[in-house]
Amino acid sequence: MTTARDLAIVALEAAPHRPLEQGDLSLALAAAEMFDLIEARALVLDDDLIRPSAQAPTGDRLLDEAASSLVRQDPYESVEDWLWRRGRGLSAAYVADLEHLGLTARPRGRRIPLRSGRTVPVDSAARRQAEERWASGEPLLAALAAAAGIRDEPADATEDFTDETVTTVLAAVGNAVRELEAVRQRRAIEDAAFDNVWRGY
Template identity: 50%
Template sequence: MTTSRDLLIVTMDGEPSRLVERGDLSLGLAGAELIDLLGAQEAGLHGERVVPGLAGMPDDPLLRQAASSLVREEPYESVGDWLWRRGRGLSAAYLSALEADGQLVRQRNRRWKVFWTRELVLVDTEARRHAANRYRSDEPVLAALTEAIGVREPGGEPPKVSDDAVERVLAALEDALAELAAERQRRDRRRGEAAVDNVRRGY
């Protein structure tokens, strides 16, 4: 299992009241991938730039795809740019991968007495138990990632990550999430202003 798969599983296993925005999850998954690539020496950091490593390709298909997508020419790519580029639509890709692996199934639910919907639910697998154990044990990297995207309630001392490169990835992730939240606020404000204007015009 990879950190990104563990992150998706614990997010789906979280409290229904703590819904995670799809964009936040995608950025978190991209950050988790980069952390795993750093740990496997598939990538390294030179300052704030992501440089390709020399190790062999990972076994996990999505992590292998991530390694293949690393920019391999100078000046390389900043961690923030990696998060935005790699994170685009990444949550959907991981959902599809877990479903293909049999870790997610589509469950029929009756709503409104008329319409039927299908939603993905986790299967009780070894991968799910592994992710849950890692989360419950407060493993620092997964704890920091889940706190960043809103799965885990912040409280007390922040998770202590000893690796400087991982800390830089987490810091860049926090910046990207803050930027995304600010963009959502701007969009909401523009929609609110447009609604007020329409009322004034009689629409």
């Protein structure tokens, strides 16, 4: 299992109790994929630039897709640019992939299916692994969960890490999440202003 998939499972577990912004989760999943690709030696960071290594299959469909999407010539992408590009719609892709693999199911009520349409993790080795990592308070998973809004810690909390690669990626995802929140706030203000004009205020 990958950190990205573990994060997706943790997010699905948290969703009924804590509404998540899909954009924030998608950015955090893209960061998790980056850590998985670093571990798989599919890329290295040069400051904040991503330099791909020789591509080898990881055995995970979405992670292989992420590896194949890396820019492989100058000018290389920055971490934050890749997070934005790769993160587009990524949370939905993970939800669909988990369901395709039989790791989630749509809950049913006693008589009719629940109208929410959301999926929940089923009992599986993958779920148990994700839950064990989450319960242990593993710093990397906790930091990514904070970026996704699953935990209350700041999205850029990097004080627990000394590895420069880790802090670079976590700082980039924290910046991206804050930028996305600023965009949401601007849109809310613009929408409110439009509503006021429409009502004649």
